[in-house]
Amino acid sequence: MPKTQSNPIEIGVDAAGFALPDAHGRIHQLADFAGKPALLVAFISNRCPFVVLLREEFAKFGREYETKGLQIIAINSNDAAAHPEESLPRLGEEVENHGYNFPYLKDASQDVAKAYGAACTPDFFLFDADRKLAYHGQFDDARPGNGKDVTGADLRAAVDAVISGARPAANQIPSIGCNIKWEPGNEPSWSSAA
Secondary structure, eight states: OOOEEOOOOOTTOBOOOOEEEOTTSOEEEGGGGTTOSEEEEEEOOSSOHHHHHHHHHHHHHHHHHHTTTEEEEEEEOSOTTTOGGGSHHHHHHHHHHHTOOSOEEEOTTOHHHHHHTOOEESEEEEEOTTOBEEEOOOSOSOOTTSOOOOOOHHHHHHHHHHHTTOOOOSOOOOOEEEEOOOOTTOOOTTOTTO
16 A cells, blocks of 8 residues: 655644634634644544554544643545545544544645645644644554554653643654545645645
C-alpha cells in the first residue's frame, strides 16, 4: 500500500485559523477553543487503512484526554467528489459509529490542509496553550500489517508534556499514512500527486 510521510514542519509555528462545518452544519473556528491548554488538530480519513487501524484507540484517547484539558479537532480534507465516503454526511456517520467526542470537520476547499502543511492521514499537529506547534509526529509505531499494538504512546507522551507545561521530546517520528486526496489541479507543491 502506498505510504506518505508527514511534512517536516517547524516546531513553534502558530496554529492556522479555520472555520469549517461539521455534519450538523455547525461552523467551528480555532478561536472557539481558546481556553483549552492544548489543541490537537488531526487530519484523518474515513477510508485510509492507517486511520482505520487506530480510530478506535483514537476515539478512546479523545475521551480520556478531554478530561485532562486537550481539545481535539479532526479534519477531513479529502476530495469527496472522487471519494464519496469522505463526504460531510459520512463524517457524521464516523462520529456516531466510532464514538468521537470531538468535532470532525470538512475542509472541502482543502485550504486548511494547505495552511497546516498536512500531507497524509493521519497527520497530527499538537499545539500548546499559546497555539504554538509543540508536536508533529506519529500516534505510535503501529502500522497496518506490522503486528504492533495501537497504544497512542507517542502522542500521549507529547500531550502529557504540553498539559504539564513541558516540551515534548525533540525527536518526533513523522506520521505515515495515505496521501491526502487532493482535487485535481489543487495539489500543493509538496504533494506526490502535484
